[in-house]
Amino acid sequence: MKGITVFVITDILKNRIILFYALILGVFSWSVFSLEDNTSKGILSLLNIILLTVPLVSIIFSNIYMYNSAEFVELLVSQPVKRSSIWAALFTGLTVALNAAFLVGIGIPALIFVPEMTGIMVILAGMMITTIFVSIAMLCSILMRDKARGIGLSIIIWLFLSLIYDGLVLFFMFQYADYPIEKAMVFLSAFNPIDLARIQVLLQIDVAALMGYTGAIFKKLFGTPLGLLVSFLLMSLWVTIPYLISLKLFKKKDL
Secondary structure, eight states: OHHHHHHHHHHHHTOHHHHHHHHHHHHHHHHHHHHOSSHHHHHHHHHHHHHHHHHHHHHHHHHHHHHHTHHHHHHHHTSSOOHHHHHHHHHHHHHHHHHHHHIIIIIHHHHHHOTTHHHHHHHHHHHHHHHHHHHHHHHHHHHOSSHHHHHHHHHHHHHIIIIIHHHHHHHHHHHTTTSOOHHHHHHHHTTOHHHHHHHHHHHHTTGGGGGHHHHHHHHHHHSSHHHHHHHHHHHHHHHHHHHHHHHHHHHHOOO
16 A cells, blocks of 8 residues: 555656646745735635635546546556555545645745744645545545546535535525524534634634624634534544545445
């Protein structure tokens, strides 16, 4: 497994798309922090790019890589190597390579300009989002044999979690604005990994104070060490569940 993982990481890091991805993230993050005197505003601008671009690149790149590696996977399956080891190596390789690009592009500037808990939280949130969408991409690739359908499914999932889900939550909020729905809003946000990442970063810069009673509930539930642990456990489930489902399907799939 170690040899396969190293090969996948090396292969991905040599890909020009990954190098360009790291470069674009780096240019954006350095520009944001250099132009903004207030680091909180810089973090908010950076958060927008993390919550939109990072999951999109992670899920699309991972999906395409899995389809392009179909012959390589078939070759590995024909060898005396466990399928679980092959799948774990591919997942680890994709996760390490994409997170490395994220750390170079955003992690280093965040630590330099915001060397405190806020910067660390931005990095952790971005890495968790990357890992989650790699896991989802692998599930999409195993569910859909056709490459176009697999990529289409990946884009739909990204759109739903990044944009549509929040729209549905806002619709729910406006429809039942006369009722005490703050706790329900927190409950709904907990089922979206992108919302969980956003909440944790916003709580670190006290933007939740501007959100009224709902923000107070967010701070009460997610602003404590226990709440932080629970939120990362929920995000870990978003990594684990799609991966285990994809692994089970891969073991049964006739290649």
